[in-house]
Amino acid sequence: MAWEKRGEKKYYYRKSWVNGRCVSEYIGAGMVAPLIEQQDRWEKKKTKIARQEMRRLQRRDAALDAQLDEFSRINRNLVDALFLINGYHLHKRQWRKKRVKK
Numbered sequence: 766m767a768w769e770k771r772g773e774k775k776y777y778y779r780k781s782w783v784n785g786r787c788v789s790e791y792i793g794a795g796m797v798a799p800l801i802e803q804q805d806r807w808e809k810k811k812t813k814i815a816r817q818e819m820r821r822l823q824r825r826d827a828a829l830d831a832q833l834d835e836f837s838r839i840n841r842n843l844v845d846a847l848f849l850i851n852g853y854h855l856h857k858r859q860w861r862k863k864r865v866k867k
Contacts, residue, residue: 768802777802 768775777798779790792801853860 768798779805 767778767780769778770776774794775798776794777792779792781788781790792798848860852863854863855861
C-alpha cells in the first residue's frame with residue numbers, strides 16, 4: 766500500500782505479489798483514498814493480530830502435545846512392566862503369555 770506522486774497529484778495504489786511479480790492496483794485519489802488507506806491499515810493490523818494469536822495457540826498446542834507424548838510414554842512403560850511381571854513376553858510386537866512346560 767503506497768501513495769505515488771505523479772505530476773502534482775498523489776494516487777493510492779495497493780501492491781500485491783502475483784506469480785512472483787509485484788503488481789500495483791490503482792485504488793484512487795482525492796478524498797476517498799485516505800479512507801481506503803485507513804481501512805487497509807486496519808485490515809493489515811487485524812491480520813497481524815490474528816496471525817500472532819494463531820502462533821500463540823500453536824505454541825500452546827505444541828506444549829500440550831509434548832505433555833501428552835510424555836504421559837503416553839510413561840503409560841506405555843507401566844503397561845509393559847505389568848505384562849512382564851505377569852509372565853508375558855513380546856513376540857513380533859504382540860504380548861503373549863509364556864508357555865509353562867508340564
